[in-house]
Amino acid sequence: MTAVQKSFHFLRSGLWAFSATCLLAASFLVAMALVGTADAQEKTKVGFVYVGPIGDHGWTHAHDVGRRALEEEFGSGVETTFLESVPEGADAEGAIRRLANEGHDVIFTTSFGYMNPTLKVAREFPDIRFEHATGYKRSDNVSTYSIRFYEGRYIQGVIAGHMTQSNAIGYVAAFPIPEVMRGINAFLLGARSVNPEVTLHLVWVNTWFDPGKERDAAQSLIDRGADIIAQHTDSAAPLQVASENGVFAFGQASDMRAFAPRAQLSASVNSWGPYYVARVQAAKDGSWESQDTWGGLKSGMLTMAEYANMPDEVKAAARTAEQGIRDGSVAIWKGPLVDTDGTEHLAAGLELSDQALLGMAWALEGVQGAP
Amino acid sequence: MLIVRIEPREFDTTSTQGARAHLRVLGLAAVVPLLVSLLLGGLIFLSNGIPPLHGLHAFFIAPLSDRLGLTELLVKAAPLALIACGLLFVFRANVWNIGAEGQFILGAIGATGTALFLVPQDSPFCLPALFLGGVIAGAAWAGVVAWLRAHLRVNEILCSLMLVYVAQLLLHWLVQSPWRDPQGYNFPETALFESSLMLPILVERTRLHLGVLFVVPAVALTWLLLNRSLFGLAISVAGRAPRAARFAGFSQKRIIWMTLLVSGGFAGLAGAVEVVGLTGQLVPRISPGYGFTAIIVAFLGGLHPLGVVAAALLVALTYLGGEAAQVTTQLPYAAAGIFQGLLLFSVLAFGFFSRHRVRFTRAVQRPAGQVLQASANLPANPSANSSTNPRVDL
Numbered sequence: 001m002t003a004v005q006k007s008f009h010f011l012r013s014g015l016w017a018f019s020a021t022c023l024l025a026a027s028f029l030v031a032m033a034l035v036g037t038a039d040a041q042e043k044t045k046v047g048f049v050y051v052g053p054i055g056d057h058g059w060t061h062a063h064d065v066g067r068r069a070l071e072e073e074f075g076s077g078v079e080t081t082f083l084e085s086v087p088e089g090a091d092a093e094g095a096i097r098r099l100a101n102e103g104h105d106v107i108f109t110t111s112f113g114y115m116n117p118t119l120k121v122a123r124e125f126p127d128i129r130f131e132h133a134t135g136y137k138r139s140d141n142v143s144t145y146s147i148r149f150y151e152g153r154y155i156q157g158v159i160a161g162h163m164t165q166s167n168a169i170g171y172v173a174a175f176p177i178p179e180v181m182r183g184i185n186a187f188l189l190g191a192r193s194v195n196p197e198v199t200l201h202l203v204w205v206n207t208w209f210d211p212g213k214e215r216d217a218a219q220s221l222i223d224r225g226a227d228i229i230a231q232h233t234d235s236a237a238p239l240q241v242a243s244e245n246g247v248f249a250f251g252q253a254s255d256m257r258a259f260a261p262r263a264q265l266s267a268s269v270n271s272w273g274p275y276y277v278a279r280v281q282a283a284k285d286g287s288w289e290s291q292d293t294w295g296g297l298k299s300g301m302l303t304m305a306e307y308a309n310m311p312d313e314v315k316a317a318a319r320t321a322e323q324g325i326r327d328g329s330v331a332i333w334k335g336p337l338v339d340t341d342g343t344e345h346l347a348a349g350l351e352l353s354d355q356a357l358l359g360m361a362w363a364l365e366g367v368q369g370a371p
Numbered sequence: 372m373l374i375v376r377i378e379p380r381e382f383d384t385t386s387t388q389g390a391r392a393h394l395r396v397l398g399l400a401a402v403v404p405l406l407v408s409l410l411l412g413g414l415i416f417l418s419n420g421i422p423p424l425h426g427l428h429a430f431f432i433a434p435l436s437d438r439l440g441l442t443e444l445l446v447k448a449a450p451l452a453l454i455a456c457g458l459l460f461v462f463r464a465n466v467w468n469i470g471a472e473g474q475f476i477l478g479a480i481g482a483t484g485t486a487l488f489l490v491p492q493d494s495p496f497c498l499p500a501l502f503l504g505g506v507i508a509g510a511a512w513a514g515v516v517a518w519l520r521a522h523l524r525v526n527e528i529l530c531s532l533m534l535v536y537v538a539q540l541l542l543h544w545l546v547q548s549p550w551r552d553p554q555g556y557n558f559p560e561t562a563l564f565e566s567s568l569m570l571p572i573l574v575e576r577t578r579l580h581l582g583v584l585f586v587v588p589a590v591a592l593t594w595l596l597l598n599r600s601l602f603g604l605a606i607s608v609a610g611r612a613p614r615a616a617r618f619a620g621f622s623q624k625r626i627i628w629m630t631l632l633v634s635g636g637f638a639g640l641a642g643a644v645e646v647v648g649l650t651g652q653l654v655p656r657i658s659p660g661y662g663f664t665a666i667i668v669a670f671l672g673g674l675h676p677l678g679v680v681a682a683a684l685l686v687a688l689t690y691l692g693g694e695a696a697q698v699t700t701q702l703p704y705a706a707a708g709i710f711q712g713l714l715l716f717s718v719l720a721f722g723f724f725s726r727h728r729v730r731f732t733r734a735v736q737r738p739a740g741q742v743l744q745a746s747a748n749l750p751a752n753p754s755a756n757s758s759t760n761p762r763v764d765l
Binding site: 047053081082083084085087088089090091093094095097098099101102112113116124125136175176177178181206358359360361371 | 437439443446447543547556557558559560563575576577578645649650651652654655656657658659694695697698699701703704705
């Protein structure tokens with residue numbers, strides 16, 4: 001045997017020894033883990049299912065801020081876990097099931113597409129409390145909760161109506177679901193309340209989070225003459241594109257000012273923390289019941305980021321609208337409301353019911369690119 | 372000039388020594404990538420502040436240590452194995468169907484359409500009809516590719532891939548407009564199927580449904596067709612030596628049509644199973660990318676039906692592991708994805724090097740076709756193992 005062959009031989013036996021050690025270590029770890037789970041402490045386990053990454057700086061980020069608020073509030077009395085970027089297809093059920101199976105007491109599923117999977121899993125785990133954001137189906141152990149995001153959109157519209165020069169406003173939209181349609185219509189109503197000439201131009205990206213697509217959509221809107229960009233998608237990309245092109249834009253779901261200090265006019269900021277704290281508290285003291293919550297500016301679930309990059313009189317107009325919505329003196333959904341096909345959905349002098357808002361599938365006349 | 376040569380390893384398997392050498396290389400190809408990826412995985416965990424052994428345990432072992440994990444593994448592996456079985460036919464015939472994702476979506480659409488509009492719900496034939504609907508829709512979508520490729524000589528890689536986007540938009544349109552649940556507050560989903568139109572759950576409190584068992588006959592059928600039928604022979608010959616196939620009287624067009632239809636049918640079946648076994652309705656994001664992942668599964672499995680099953684299980688485990696590691700160690704989703712990519716990459720890379728060796732040599736005159744330059748596109752095909760002249764007909 002040559003020296004080279006010998007060393008090869010040695011290397012090979014070394015490899016086997018190494019893999020054997022690895023196996024031993026692995027089985028030791030299994031044993032440790034099994035022992036470890038036996039003496040888990042009595043604390044409320046809260047799980048979250050997120051549709052995007054927590055670093056989206058938008059929708060999911062806002063939910064994660066709420067999760068951290070839970071940890072601050074309850075300290076060692078709570079243990080939180082989350083699954084990020086869970087697609088809204090068949091696998092959502094698997095993710096929810098995993099959290100349920102691992103002994104969580106409360107599970108928040110934070111995107112519309114998780115509705116049916118949440119209900120399905122909830123049926124099999126009657127002792128676990130489920131909370132589904134933005135859906136409409138409930139059961140004994142499934143609550144729903146959402147925010148009247150459209151209130152913030154209305155204020156954004158007021159600001160945009162004042163600020164636009166071209167009267168063309170670009171809007172990056174995700175999916176034509178009622179929540180998005182409400183936002184589009186409220187935005188246009190706000191803009192038209194101060195500037196009847198405004199038209200709203202939509203681009204649909206068919207995703208909640210895809211910075212590349214969102215960026216392209218915003219750029220094409222600006223190229224077509226939009227001088228203000230609004231977005232109903234979760235990344236900061238449209239805002240950044242607006243900034244690069246020297247036009248104004250609004251942040252989404254979280255304050256995104258850091259991404260575009262000179263372009264962000266304001267942002268609707270979703271404040272889930274207080275709701276999460278209240279619900280986990282209810283689960284702890286046994287008062288949890290299935291319910292529907294739809295809060296807005298008034299209940300503090302929605303706040304507006306600082307009004308910036310605009311003249312003082314526009315700031316004042318925005319504050320007036322904000323105050324008006326809070327005290328009820330500004331009604332957003334008042335007739336007549338006529339859609340793009342000319343159908344009248346609400347006669348003059350009436351106000352739209354929550355029921356009609358929940359199923360909104362039409363876009364107001366003045367919206368270009370409606371589905 | 373220094374030249375990098377990639378040549379096939381040759382083993383004289385008739386002699387004990389050669390066979391031993393062959394086994395040794397195969398063994399190394401199995402163990403080394405595992406160790407390499409464990410090492411890399413450990414580093415990824417370490418860079419995220421997680422003790423490496425704890426992380427690896429959470430990724431590979433914890434997901435398999437309970438009933439839920441095991442059933443989830445099967446639920447995730449089943450569509451991958453089904454689609455990959457279909458892909459064996461096309462890939463072995465050197466027909467590059469990259470659009471299984473679209474055929475999967477069409478299968479889901481076909482099954483849903485059958486459920487919503489075509490079958491009376493109390494009929495005993497309704498469930499088989501749903502699967503038939505899915506298979507036909509998936510095969511038809513692949514049929515478009517076959518027609519373009521066979522009769523208009525359009526590149527099948529491009530048209531099959533682009534039809535994926537058409538399928539996705541078709542799905543969006545269907546759930547947003549004509550098939551939208553009338554009672555669904557205008558959300559883009561179809562109505563939920565009646566429970567009689569859903570596959571039974573096999574294990575309580577899990578997602579394990581009857582459709583997972585379809586993999587067994589599918590794999591058996593694939594093996595029989597590929598290895599024990601004239602059709603399978605025609606595929607192999609057409610794939611390895613198109614000219615020989617022509618001389619043997621196998622019609623190239625026929626092979627393109629047949630393999631694509633079978634492949635689309637399998638993907639369509641997987642799509643139908645996903646709808647009928649899991650979601651019970653059509654939703655905008657019906658596939659988490661199974662059609663694309665199945666391409667990896669097909670090659671990881673060495674283009675062999677049984678290999679495909681093993682590969683599907685491995686890939687499914689990496690998905691589950693990523694999820695489990697998120698829950699127990701807070702490993703970011705993206706880091707789990709990197710780990711998954713590294714694992715698959717090292718398995719494929721070492722698989723390649725177990726069949727080929729890299730030689731650094733000075734430029735010498737050699738007959739063309741004997742060796743390949745490093746820049747050549749090498750198909751990761753195990754059949755290259757046995758031939759002295761590796762083919763470059765990509």
